[in-house]
Amino acid sequence: MDWQGQKLAEQLMQILLLTFAVGAFTAGGAALTTLVTVPNWPFFNRHPLNWLDPSEAEKHPKQHAQKQNATVFKKKSSKK
Template identity: 65%
Template sequence: MDWQGQKLAEQLMQILLLIAVVVAFVVGYTTASFRTMMLIYAGGVVLTSLITVPNWPLFNRHPLKWLDPSEAEKHPKPQAVVVSSKKKFSKKLVSVLKIIVSLISLNQMTTFCY
């Protein structure tokens, strides 16, 4: 299943389940039968699964073109760069948290004295 096929399967699933919910609710409400409503909804879920889960040719219209292994070796993966700004941010965050904790404890001490 390709990317467009996944999108189509997702949209079909949402539409079919919504239709199943509406039909099940209307029939269940008019017949005043919770059992009938649940059976219709379960049938809708099964039908939706049969339509959207298998890898039908409909979902495989835009296949991906993979690189040959020799071609992939010519284009190496980019290396991850370590950013040091995290340490600065975490040090600042720790200092801010220490200040907040000290202010809270100071506030508790002053309210305790009254």
């Protein structure tokens, strides 16, 4: 291999290593993000919501809506 061939081999090596490093970093980042966010880990369930029982919602639909509207109105007026 001559000097020009060595130079070309060195450039190709650097380009390929950089390309694969960026690809591996991206794939590793995507894999890590998926591992952290997709499973239902216990720390995602620290503050569970208490849902209204469907039978109670059917019995008192207006009362429930009035409570929600009052809460929204209080929040809006307290921001002023």
